[in-house]
Structures are given as structure tokens and as C-alpha cells.
Amino acid sequence: MYVIIAGGGKVGYYLARELLSGEHEMLVIEQRGARAAEINDLLEGAVLHGDACEASVLDGAGIARADLVAAVTGDDEDNLVVCEIARYRGVPRVLARVNNPSNALLFEKRGIETTVSATDAILSQIEQELPVTSMVPVMQLHQGLELVEVRLSETSPVVGRTPREVLLPPESLIALIVDSGGVPRVPGADTTLTVGDALVVVTHAESKQMLQEALIGGAHGFDT
């Protein structure tokens, strides 16, 4: 099966990661050049830099032989346009992420399958209300693993350290660091954790409390 994913943000990236490990052929189309380059390394070169709302970009991606197109950008109008073009090009199955639940009706009227993530919707509503240092669940993975996002504040015990110096609980891994300017980086030996960084961390459901203490601070810090 050949799957095209429009949008290489958080949702698109993790969807692609899931597909990469399977037997499907997959391509992510991402409009922002820096983001496209970043995830292209992580996704074994399966990223095309371009605007998926342009028919010629979709044609270049081989849309004619795609079995499924999933439009998962943060903009519902863009997701609608990608799906409409894909279907017009004869793609048998198109799927859209709906960011604003009230837009689901239009997708339904147009006969486009949608996914509204309740978690997404609620999180986007409360994100601003949360304290600066907090752990936000992003996605459930399999076998008890979860993806969480932690934003570092001045009081975090790991600020100024490299990811390698931070002792994390079992089955936990800092997968991605997004700095306060919104630039994502893969954690490396010379990366210094900074106030305002958002860390995307894979962890186990049972280790979340320890992870919180390690990254945000608490009675039993796990940092060395």
C-alpha cells in the first residue's frame, strides 16, 4: 500500500513513524523547509518538501498510484483541499484530520472520512491554561508506551545539561527537542537543554511520575 501523508507536524510525523516500521510505502509532504529537512533524516528520506495543496506537488509525489492520502496539517481548509484534489485524482481512500470539531460537518457533507482527536481538541483548549512546567500527553503508543511533551522552566533540574547527563526512568527516551523558537532538533551529544525547550519524550505509563520528577523536579529527582 502506498500512503501519502500531507503535513509533517507532530501528528504527521508520528503517523509516518508508525507506517515506516510496517510494510507500507509512505511519503510525507511538508511545506516548511526546515521541518521537512529535520524529519527527512528521521524518516529515512521519505519526506518531500512542498505544498500538498498544489496539484503539481501531489502529482510529483505519485498521487495517481496512492492507495491512501491522509491530510493531517493543523489547518482544516488545507486538509479539505488536499483531500478534494486527491479524490479528484482518483485516490480510493482519503482521510482528514479535523482540528476544529465544528468543521467535521463539512467534511462529512463532502464525503471525506475524518478523525477528530478528542485529546487534541481538549489539549488545544487548555494548553494555555497549564502552568509553564507540565507534562502534556501527546499520544498513546503500544505496549504501555506513551508520548508526552514537557516544557522546561527555570526551575527544571535538567536545564544546562545535555540529554545524556539526564538519568531517565526505564523505557524513557527524549525523542525530540523543540526550542522556544519552534525549531525541532534531534537530541545529540552537544545539545544543551535550555529554558523554554519542549521535550517530546517516549515513556512508559508507569514511569510517568518518575519522568516528571526527573525533568520538572520534585522530592525524588532522578537527575544525577
Added chain:
Amino acid sequence: MGCGRTGSAMARRLDRDGHQVTVLDLDSSQFRRLPEGFGGRMAVGNGMDRDALDRAGAGEADAFIAVTQGDNRNFFASQLAREVFGVESVICRVKDPERGEIFGHLGLQTYSPTSAGADAMIAMLSPSGAA
């Protein structure tokens, strides 16, 4: 939808010709483009928002024209007007000619200022003024 140069010029003419016109824009300062004595209604709101379209009276409209700067926004709002509010005549401005052609097959009347402008200027090159 969209009170830029094109939207305001159309609103002015349709109002002058005796039609009942509502102009919808996110930014109320855009209404400065409308002439003194404009007889239509000015509504502040996002045309991609169902409630805003409802408040602007999309349910009673005979025609809907989307002329914001964004092709995808115009398309989204036009489909809302057609599919959800049942507006009979929907016109969508699309700058990207490729996208415009496809949208034209999806139930909308589209206008591409890019193609139209290119055609017009090429026509000007020939001595007779015709392509």
C-alpha cells in the same frame, strides 16, 4: 467574503444596482474601502466559521462570493456556503490556476485572476490587441 479591493468594489456595485449585500471580513478596518452611503451590511467574522456565516445571513443568500487572499480559505468557505447553507450560486476566487480548474469540477464556479491576467497581457502584445 473578504473586503479587500475586489470584494469592496463588487459590494459597491452590487449595492448600487439594488441588490441586498452583506460584506464579511475578519478585520473591521477593511470596511473603510466601502463608499460613503453604502447601503449593505458589514459583518465582522471568519467566513470559514459556520456560526459567522449564519449570522451574516448565508441561509437566505442567493449568491456567495469568496475573495480573500487565501485560495484554500475561499474554497473551504465556498463549500460551506454551498453544502451547509444551500446557497445556489457560489463563486470562488482561486489564484492558483491548477487548483482553480479542479475546484471547478467540484461544484463551484471559480475565477482565476492569474490566468485571466496572463491571457489579457499576452493579448496586449499582439499589434491588433487580440491574441
